[in-house]
Amino acid sequence: MRVAVYSTKPYDRQFLTEANPAPGHRLSFLEPRLTPDTVPLAADADAVCAFVNDDLGGGVLERLAALGIRHVALRCAGFNQVDLRAAERLGISVSRVPAYSPHAVAEHCAALVLALDRRTHRAYNRVREGNFALTGLLGFDLHGKTVGIVGTGRIGTCFARIMTGFGCRVVASDPHPSEECRALGVEYLPLGPLLAQSDIVSLHLPLTPQTHHFLGAAELDGMRDGVMLINTSRGMLIDTVAVIEALKRGKIGYLGLDVYEEEADLFFEDLSDQVLRDDVFSRLLTFPNVLVTGHQGFFTREAMTSIAATTLGNLTAAERGEGLNLVTAAHVAR
Incomplete structure (x- = not known):
């Protein structure tokens, strides 16, 4: 052919x-x-x-x-x-x-969690500049934290396995619960209680008309203050403008993205010698508690x-x- x-x-x-x-x-x-x-x-x-x-x-x-x-x-x-x-x-x-490879995306998701928690991306830049101060790099133990996984297909289940390995309490929301997740001790909850209880929320959903802007202003308001939000699935699952507002007022304490709503004009290309024309994306990059990778979760x-x-x-x-x-x-x- x-x-x-x-x-x-x-x-x-x-x-x-x-x-x-x-x-x-x-x-x-x-x-x-x-x-x-x-x-x-x-x-x-x-x-x-x-x-x-x-x-x-x-x-x-x-x-x-x-x-x-x-x-x-x-x-x-x-x-x-x-x-x-x-x-x-x-x-x-x-x-x-x-x-x-569900492991590829799930492991990248875990990498974003760890990097944001321990600020390794910021520490890397500091050390290269000869700055060995620890101020501003304080993290938290993952052990004992509640991780909310929205969508427990192959990738979500793999991520649940990783997080239980860290000693986290894992809760999930999915209309079709995974028996493997249940065997790991994952507790299934409706979306509202999951968002309210989770220290870390990770999305593992397909993009459909029903999941477009799955997390908007109302859902973000229902989360814990200072929550860590991770999206390695599809950019349009979250309302980026609402997320920026949540970052500005501290509702979101950490944001890890491997996908972005308007990534088609950005990702997979070398734009290092150009001015980015996407004002929303540029605003995201100004936050010190935001880590964006260019849709590389699958790339192993x-x-x-x-x-x-x-x-x-x-x-x-x-x-x-x-x-x-x-x-x-x-x-x-x-």
């Missing part, structure tokens, strides 16, 4: 190429993101391979269908960037990578190997007319 691979970085080329000898697909690696303007780059392809910030709205899908594209292979778990109803109408099948060798293998397997299945890891319009209503 001839595949136009959009949003290609050197690591994408490396892992997809390493996984491709057996499938033998003809991969055309394209650095630009998929947009209405870059659709023509897929003119000779049978399928496109896309990532989290590629545009797969109805307009783009119509243009792809006109080129003869019949399959979109997402090399990610999320599919909120795809107009699945339009894809279904146009006869374009869409596959994703439903699971790669094990996860990238798994993503590449699953993506190519999905393409092989599509070539054979088989359905593997497909997402359809029915998923939107879930």
